[in-house]
Amino acid sequence: MIIAIDFGGTNIKIGLVDEGKMLAQTHLPSYSERGLRARLVVVEQEIYTLLQRQNAALPGCSGIGIATPGIVDTTRRTILSINNKYADAVGFDFEKWAQETFALPLLIENDARAALLGEVHYGIARGAKDAVLLTFGTGIGTSAMMNGQVIRGKHFQAGILGGHFSTDINGNVCNCGNKGCLEAQAGHWALSYAVKRHPDYLHSELSKLGILGYGDIIHAAHNKDVAGIDVLDELVAHWSAGIVNMIHAYDPEIVILSGGLMKSQQFLLAALYDNVNRMSWTPWGEVEIAVASDPDASVLLGLSSLFDSTDNGSVH
């Protein structure tokens, strides 16, 4: 059994996982803009509560797995860079924290890579060896597996920056410094910009809302709100291009879609599937598109697979 923690932009999820089985699970708000270190005390308490609920104790655990956004050094077990959220987590010694607090070994991985591992080992893409994942949450996270190995690259950046491929050279400047990144054009935090630019904005039902979510745009489009329809079209075009770019980069057999956006999958999948199969250059056949079987659990399950395998975070 391991303790798995997923530091998401909105929620911190904690699970007790045994060989791909979720024994117990809880979550708490992340307040990620206030940083990560301050939340660790609460996380520690939640872990003890969860263990108690499961009639388990620390000696029954073989390790702690942590998933975070950003660029994660899986060998030195630290965060190298993170975009906006959990700013104080960069350079934090998670291994020391796990050792001092729980006397347990620690593994850390980027959250989108952990999600991909979870889906490939225990989820919708079981047995796949060539797969990519895109997760549409606060930002757009990605990851890639080639020939059964999740790719990490020389500096742990490979596969996870698909949200930072530029899909619109004339687009918005992104938090990361690049221009027209997929995430800056069609990620959750970019929605307000897209809507406010629309000439019909002031007549749109969207002008009456505060912070916009993917669901608001989809809802407005279904109400035949002009701004809603146009912005959704634009978003679908960007998401499609983002998926095609991942296919062209990593040559997968299956694309896994995850994150909050997939709550609206019934309104999106047909359009995404059509666009992607028309636009991707895959003479061998059609790439399968699948929705993550359990987005909330896949990151935690994926962390447990790191402990089960020999692929425990070494480079490449």
Place this chain on the structure above:
Amino acid sequence: MIIAIDFGGTNIKIGLVDEGKMLAQTHLPSYSERGLRARLVVVEQEIYTLLQRQNAALPGCSGIGIATPGIVDTTRRTILSINNKYADAVGFDFEKWAQETFALPLLIENDARAALLGEVHYGIARGAKDAVLLTFGTGIGTSAMMNGQVIRGKHFQAGILGGHFSTDINGNVCNCGNKGCLEAQAGHWALSYAVKRHPDYLHSELSKLGILGYGDIIHAAHNKDVAGIDVLDELVAHWSAGIVNMIHAYDPEIVILSGGLMKSQQFLLAALYDNVNRMSWTPWGEVEIAVASDPDASVLLGLSSLFDSTDNGSVH
């Protein structure tokens, strides 16, 4: 010694290469729009001429290496798909041809991958293990190496489709079926579209030319031609985005630039370097940008490295 053949869009280059040394070299026009099979008879004659010139003969050769554009199946030794050029080469049995004509074994590789192998083994990036290459010729070819292995992917597509990442969601439809591909926006064949769209086109010196080359645009920009300046700015922005996308995809230490465009490197490198280092998310440091040491030779030398190594085209 091997016989190496590079089927380029404009020229077919043939070389006799011995352990990374070019012994003799020749080239002939490709007329690639007329297909590949018709050129093979001329290629055969040129090979015999080249051997004679070198006082060598077929029994002194250990194999034939072929590089072509497009998606190449390196295990079955055939071309799976090709964009416009050499249309009749798809499915051609190169192995049989080499066996029947020269009684020699054959290896085949995508031209941008061969160029990268050449630069890493014998050229500007000697010893690099994490590198990407972009070659700006008729199209924009790319390739990537991670941890010392040139990446090929499940269906031989990985690394080579960087020219077909969409960098402008609102851009031109590409030959490949995708929209706004780097190659469709800023490849050689897209130059005329870019120039003709410019409002000042009819007053531009570029309106007086026929088929436009990269050099024409650069020349016009230096003559303070308004359309020339604007189109060059646009091209540099696209090339920069293309390089950043390759960095974000494959996490290299070095980017190698090659192809005809590099004849104008003195006008371009500073701008490309500035853009790329400003826009790429690489907290570990700055990616090196280098120009291929001998673009004409690197593909041929790279083919010879396939015979020297254990990496002779198996998947991944």
